[in-house]
Structures are given as structure tokens and as C-alpha cells.
Amino acid sequence: MKKGFEKLADFLGERPLILMACALVCAVLGAVLLGNQVLLNRTVQDRLAPAEAETVPSIRWYEEETTSPVPTTQTPIQSIETQPAAAEYVVNTNSKKIHKADCRYAESLKAENRAEVDASQLPQLLSEGYSYCSVCCG
Numbered sequence: 001m002k003k004g005f006e007k008l009a010d011f012l013g014e015r016p017l018i019l020m021a022c023a024l025v026c027a028v029l030g031a032v033l034l035g036n037q038v039l040l041n042r043t044v045q046d047r048l049a050p051a052e053a054e055t056v057p058s059i060r061w062y063e064e065e066t067t068s069p070v071p072t073t074q075t076p077i078q079s080i081e082t083q084p085a086a087a088e089y090v091v092n093t094n095s096k097k098i099h100k101a102d103c104r105y106a107e108s109l110k111a112e113n114r115a116e117v118d119a120s121q122l123p124q125l126l127s128e129g130y131s132y133c134s135v136c137c138g
């Protein structure tokens with residue numbers, strides 16, 4: 001009576017197709033398992049890898065706001081006041097003295113005797129008897 005192992009060997013030896021079928025099944029199973037492992041690794045890598053497609057769009061409004069030209073509302077500095085030029089001379093209508101505007105006597109003139117004139121009026125005043133101040137015009 002043969003042992004079980006020898007009986008199996010004889011059984012397989014007599015039926016080589018079964019052996020080949022088992023080998024094929026094992027090969028297929030191995031291939032399927034290997035394929036599943038590869039797919040699993042790829043899935044994990046895809047999840048871990050940063051998604052390149054999801055690029056955050058740049059915020060455009062910020063750039064547009066900064067690039068918008070700021071209107072410069074600088075008004076040109078105009079002459080602050082268009083006052084007539086200060087009188088060059090001040091005359092004492094009482095004493096008929098002609099003073100320069102910055103003469104200390106001109107500053108002390110009474111308002112009732114004070115008149116402001118410019119240089120173009122001096123000949124007329126001289127002809128009327130006015131004379132230059134000896135302090136400021138001497």
C-alpha cells in the first residue's frame with residue numbers, strides 16, 4: 001500500500017494537465033495580487049503627492065488695485081495773494097516830506113498826514129513843493 005504522498009505524486013504524474021492548471025492558477029493569483037499591490041501603492045502615492053492640478057489662482061484684484069494710477073491732485077502753487085506792490089514812498093502831506101517806505105519817520109506819520117506814493121509820482125510831488133527826507137533819502 002502506497003503512502004499518501006506517493007499516491008498524490010502518482011495522481012499528478014498521471015494527470016499533468018492538473019499540475020499545469022494549478023501552476024497557471026497560482027501564476028494568475030500571483031499576478032492579480034501583484035497588480036493589486038501596485039494599484040494600492042499608486043493610490044497611496046496619488047493621495048500623498050500634492051495635487052498639481054489644484055493651483056490656487058492668483059488674486060487679481062490686489063494687483064489691479066496697486067497698479068491703478070493714483071491721481072495726483074497737486075495744484076500748482078500760485079501766488080498766494082495778488083496784493084499790489086507796497087508803496088515805495090510815503091509822504092507827509094503836512095510837512096511835504098518824501099520818505100522811503102521803510103523810513104522810521106514814515107512809520108511814525110499820523111494817518112491823516114500820511115500818503116503812499118510810488119516813484120512815478122515823485123516828480124509831480126517835487127513840483128508841488130515836496131522835498132526828500134534828509135534821513136532816508138539824503
Ligand SMILES: [Zn+2]
Pocket residue numbers: 098099100103104105106133134135136137
Ligand atoms: Zn525819511
